[in-house]
Amino acid sequence: MKLRMNHRAANPAGFQALLKLEEASKKMGLDPVLYELIKIRASQLNGCSFCLDMHLTDLRSMGESAQRLDLISVWRETPLYTEKERAVLALTEAVTLISENGVPQHLYEATLQYFSEAEFVSILMAINAINCWNRIAIATGMFPGCFES
Structure with missing residues (x-):
């Protein structure tokens, strides 16, 4: 593989x-594990190997179990994630794939069971930041290790 360009x-x-934008969203007070779950799930959906590798590494360094890391893509089929994490993962999917179904009212309401409106916006900022990074990484041909030489 070859990097198309160094953006x-x-x-x-x-x-x-x-x-x-990334620094601002990171400082909005979200739990670091939730923040990384957002980054990982969006990167999985978008097919961004560079960002997926980076954020799996980050969450692994926080002591996250291999089992939880391995099963993020099928979070609905396992009891390994809390209801709060499930709300964030569902919102991440809806916003990342927003052209498919928008963000349904029931998902908005379910998320607000666990988060304030300010936290909801913080989650949205994190989702939007990683979606932007993913699109730049994919468009420029980034892959894990592409800047190492």
Whole structure:
């Protein structure tokens, strides 16, 4: 595989702008595990190997079990995730695939059982940030290790 382009070098201002969005969303107070679950699930749905590898590594370094990491893509079929995590994963899927069904009212209401409106917006910011990163990574041909040389 070959990296199509290094977007960081090609447009440093664009990279810095997205980095600021990422930093802001990370500082909005979400639990770090929930934050990484968002990043992983969106990256799975989008098919972004670079981001998926990065965020699995991050969650692994936080001490997450291999079983929970392995089963994120089938979270509905296992009792390994809390109801709060399930709400976040469902919202992540809906927002990532928003053109399919939007964000149904029942999902909005289910999420607000566990999160305030401010936290809901924090979750949305994290989902949007990773979707942006995924699209840049995929479009520029990024893959795990592509910047190592």
